[in-house]
Amino acid sequence: MTALDLDPADPMPAARVVLAAAERAADHDPGLAARVQQARERLEGPLRVAIAGKVKAGKSTLVNAFLADDLAPTDAGECTMVTTWFQHGAVPGTRVVGKDGVTRELAFRRRGGHFVMGLGGLELDEVARVEVDWPSPFLRNLTLIDTPGIDSLTTEASDRTTGFLLGRSSAGGSTASGRADVDAVIYLMRHRHSVDLTFVSELARSASDAHGAATTLVVLSRADELGGGRIDSLVSARDIATAYADEPLLRAHSVGVVPVAGLLAHGSRMLRQDDVDLMSALTGVPRDDREAMLISADRYVSHGLGGTPEQRRALVQRLGLFGIRMGAALIRQGHTSAAGLARELENHSGLAAVVQVLEDHFLPRSRLLIGRNLVDAMELLAGECPEPGATELQLACDRFRIVAEQGLSELGMLLRLRSEEFPGLDDRALAEAVRILGGKGTRTYRRLGLAPDADFDEVVAQWNEQVERWRAVAQDASGWRSSRRLARCVVAALDLMAVIFSSPADLSATT
DSSP: OOGGGSOTTOOHHHHHHHHHHHHHHTTTOHHHHHHHHHHHHHHHSOEEEEEEEBTTSSHHHHHHHHHTSSOSOOSSSGGGGSOEEEEEOSSOEEEEEETTSOEEEEOOEEETTEEEOOOTTOOGGGEEEEEEEEOOGGGSSEEEEEOOOBTOSSHHHHHHHHHHHHSBOTTSOBOTTOSOOOSEEEEEESSOOHHHHHHHHHHHHTSSSSOGGGGEEEEEOSGGGTTTTOTTHHHHHHHHHHHHHTSHHHHHHSSOEEEOOHHHHHHHHTOOHHHHHHHHTTTTSOHHHHHHHTSSHHHHHHHOSSSOHHHHHHHHHHHHHHHHHHHHHHHHTTOOSHHHHHHHHHHHHTHHHHHHHIIIIIGGGHHHHHHHHHHHHHHHHHTTSOTTHHHHHHHHHHHHHHHHHHHHHHHHHHHHHHHOOOTTOOHHHHHHHHHHTTBTBSSHHHHHTOOTTOOHHHHHHHHHHHHHHHHHHHTOTTSOHHHHHHHHHHHHHHHHHHHHTSSGGGGTOOO
């Protein structure tokens, strides 16, 4: 690896210093040493992304869409009232972790194509979480955590989520779980409800620094229902999501708002040729007759064309009436294969926009986001360690926060670039700012817009050109405040780059 391959805002070296200090501080206490080892494993592990929202917001359906399978239970059974972790595994497996710390392995079972989740004979209040291993490429770099619905009639279920994500109960008291062990949150809301707005703001405020908004994405879920299931429902949903994104509270406390038709996304990833054949039977029917058949699920099951009533009922469960309407329309446009139709339905569902935020915003900064949680935990541990180890550990934590501040500032500024105006800067300049701040990749060569094998003279010339331009913007007393603030953040990113290629030898040195 060359210097140009490095991320100038990489917090890993500082995080390893924290762990080394923690190991020395906990050297003579087996209990503290075990916590340090857990923290080390956590730093090397995948990003943890929680899926949260009110009851029936579509959380489990979105999880199933991500995984292209029926793993997360979507009914109102007891398993939707516990926190479930979906993580990568070489083979499918499941286990229950009790609040007593004991892990109980369970048989991985399916019934009717759906994964059957159990609690291993434990009562709900005895379960800490359920873990599911699944060999999905999607889970290689992140763990999905499906949480019980907030604002539930079952107070215990709400408490599990508020305690896990906010470190307190839904009634307002603190919980034994302490701070959340989650790196990012996808929050699903169906409407602009006060409960949703309050929870999103509390997620941002619960962070240990000023950058909590950079770790929460809001999803306008079940978007196909916003237009009454009409074929243009998702167009209406995009307009509504844009309006919600301009809501001051959501704008201040989240990455943005993305509309998603979760059932359509899940159904598209499970589509079979039999489903295409069923929907094809609707394409030769006059529009008025077709709409009459699709006026309700019961009407379609009883009076629809193609297949048996049982097959039509299963199709409604997989795609919903909106998905069937959309599928029939796309078939009329020539998408007659299962693979082709599935791609089109998934594109219309909005799922790709959520995946893009994960891939462009969260995953490139995964070490930074994980490191924040690690330092939170190590600061708590410092309060339990004897001197002089406690002071050394706290100083290491403080140094990490100083190093991490630039990466977090970049995240926050990338958020502002999505929604704020920067007068005096044209589209070309704003695109360059996004690139330098790591919006197109965090490695140095990507930030500078160079090839990975650029020579030293080319690097210096490009860096000088960009830093001179942005310093001029930052120092322009007549410029707009927002634009000067952006320029200062860009210059700070460029200054960090200069540190790692301060001499020609650095460009070929391996690390």
